[in-house]
Amino acid sequence: MPLKHTKWITVLIAAIMTLPIFIGLIGTLLPAFQYFPPIGEYHFSTQPWQNMFAESEFYSSLKLTLITGVGAPLLALWLAFSLLAWGYQRPFFRKIETLLSPILAVPHAAIAIGLLFLLSPSGWLVRIFSPWLSGFVRPPNWITVQDPYGLSLIFALVVKEMPYLLFVMLAAMKSLQARETIHACQALGYGRFALWRKVLIPQLYPIIRLPIFIVVAFSLTVVDLALVIGPNTPSTLAVTLYRWFNNPDLAMRLMGSAGAVFLMITIILVLGGWEFCHRCLSKLTRYERSNGRRCGATDNLLGSGVILGLITLVSAFIALMLLPVWSLAKRWRFPDALPSKWTWDNIERATPLLIELTSNTLSIALIATIMACAASLLMLETKRKSMEESNKPTEQHAFDWLIYVPILLPQIGFLFGLHVLLIYLDLNGSFCAIIALHLMYVLPYVYLTLKGPYLAYNENYLLQANRLRYRPWHHYVSVKLAMLKPSLFTAFAMGFSVSIAQYLPTLIAGEGRHSTLTTEAVARAASGDRKQVGSMALLQAFFPVIVFWLAQIIPARWTKWRLAMKTLFKKGSPC
């Protein structure tokens, strides 16, 4: 890309990325200290904090948040390490690797709805054991989902986070000499789990620290998943804050803002505590790593993690499979394992609504993702150029840390603050506002997916093209971007699935005027109409999976298809 004024572009993009977050934070921070002009509060005070601390719901919500927000990432990390240690470089593990993409692509809410269908007292899990084993002819009076301890929420979070961590670990393994290390340790007589525990995991952890922090921050602040499968009396802190913010009494926003600031402080403290624990554990196990024992009792921890990890993956798949089954079920009485009658009526009945929701969802996702792709290319070209000019390949750019801010900050912490800005700009409830907020979350994922391949691209191809014929813009597209097709398609699929999964940004920016498959599926999850919810969740899961699948299929075959078409029609341009 023949870019000029890269410094100005850097400043401009950095400002565009920082400004909404900064304004959002201010918009949350001021009401947290009683300053909220819309309700005539012009004086600073700590009253919202006092009110919040006086709420008994606050403490139980905080306790639940800490249990689920720390428990789920810990479990997900344990299971991901176990699966990796067990299966890395084994042929059948490659099949498991290919199964990760659909789970990664499917929005959280769809997985949560699927798990609801699987785990609830009248869910599929109880059905397959009834009545022949359990003796149940009616759903038991158990609390298996939305349980007060948050166990079902932890499970749902693990189902979604474990594949993500596994995916990140597999990518990070490329930077370690894993194969050689495994062979060297095995030659020394170390067992598979022992060598991973003593040698590979300590090397791997520092590389994946940031994704782990993202997972922890997400678990502490997730709203949509917690609304569907989490406890509700009391709920997690993020959900409690969401209810306070949505309370018709605007004064509750003050307490909600104080809670949002508190949640951000909690995240910082939890992440600090997590890192402290990791360092302590690392120090404590240092001797154990070099004590020469070829196996140890803790190897069993990884061994049992494999079984639980596989159960988690299988649960995720069954949960996804149940979505189409419910949407096509006509009669499905308990304890039948499958519907006794099937029908298209559920989908037909919901078609007008589904068409509206799908068109909203797809238009937002397409526009936000295309914009994110264009912005990412601009940012990466700016970064590449400045790296080239300074001749420092490892130079850190402002984007490299700014890009993580929206992912690490809790949505509830600044989206409501940003909503105030949207009202001032008279953009609240508009389609543009939804796209802008989606863009804020889509951009980091698109940028991070593209970053590696884009910066690793051999610029000599582009230089050579321009030496042969000097057309910089044309060759940027027809040579460089054409060669980067696989990464561009993957980045697009990633951005698309992130956009489809957005719940809170859609709700806050759209003010409920523009519904998407995600917002509607979450809103109706508790309605009890499993057939309609199933149809929505199915569509919600369908589009990202299809786009991911196309992103793998199309770039690999593009040139072959293009040449075949060209031969067929005996014409076409060379590029």
Next chain:
Amino acid sequence: MLSVKAFSLSTSDKVLIKELSFDIENGQVLSIMGPSGVGKSSLLHFLSGTLSSTLTATGDFFLNNESFHNKPIANRKVGLLQQMPLLFPHMSIIENLLFAIPPDVKKQERQALAQQALEKLEMRDKANSLPNELSGGQQARVALLRTLLAKPDFLLLDEPFSKLDPALRREVRSFVLEEIRKANIPALLVTHDAEDAKAMEGPCKNIKKAV
């Protein structure tokens, strides 16, 4: 004829090349040899107008007595052949060749030129193959013909034979020399290998590390 006058190259803290001058006749290949890091490839990038901004170069160069130094990259008709053939992997062989032919050449003539190149390469059946379906030697030859199809005024060769095995190397070297002579343009080769320089049957210059 390509003439380089008093070319000097330096980084922020040291001089790499000092006052280098030479002339290359049409159809002739001048070989420049020297150790790694001496600035040989940077000389080629200076001539092609793509020198890194971290390096400072002074001097002038002329093509048929016309100064080239301040010409924008777009107007320098320069061919550069590197270690990697740099064939575009998403284009077929014929598309790679067509890509190089100047746009003012008429469509039928373009096709004919590309076909002639394929015949010369004895690769008519490979027209619709992708670069990764060719051997290393075939890729190197396609890369050379693609460069020459762009009708460059001079050719720069940046160790183009270094990745080929010895037998293939001899074959590709003679092919390159033959084509340069046919095109009747000056060519500049930078290499580590004395055999490469000898095979080009032209003058040779050694660059030493500046102290």
